[in-house]
Amino acid sequence: MSLTPDEQRTVAEHLRSRSQSPQCPVCEASNMVVMEEVTLHPIDQEEDSSLPVANVMCKYCGYMLQFSLSAVGIPVD
Numbered sequence: 001m002s003l004t005p006d007e008q009r010t011v012a013e014h015l016r017s018r019s020q021s022p023q024c025p026v027c028e029a030s031n032m033v034v035m036e037e038v039t040l041h042p043i044d045q046e047e048d049s050s051l052p053v054a055n056v057m058c059k060y061c062g063y064m065l066q067f068s069l070s071a072v073g074i075p076v077d
């Protein structure tokens, strides 16, 4: 699963609406990029269920943040 350019924009707009200037918690740079690749974050291995999350990476130091797609408002199957 991956994000379309429109969905990447939706994630970026969500971040801007929640944080004036989304910043890296490690290096405090503000050049965070929404990656195309989606990660399935395992939440219950016995039931084999997972939560799709968007990956947001700091272009300066490489730190990764993850955001639930459903919380951001992107429909998931």
Ligand SMILES: [Zn+2]
Pocket: 024, 025, 026, 027, 028, 029, 058, 059, 060, 061, 062, 063
């Ligand atoms: Zn950083």
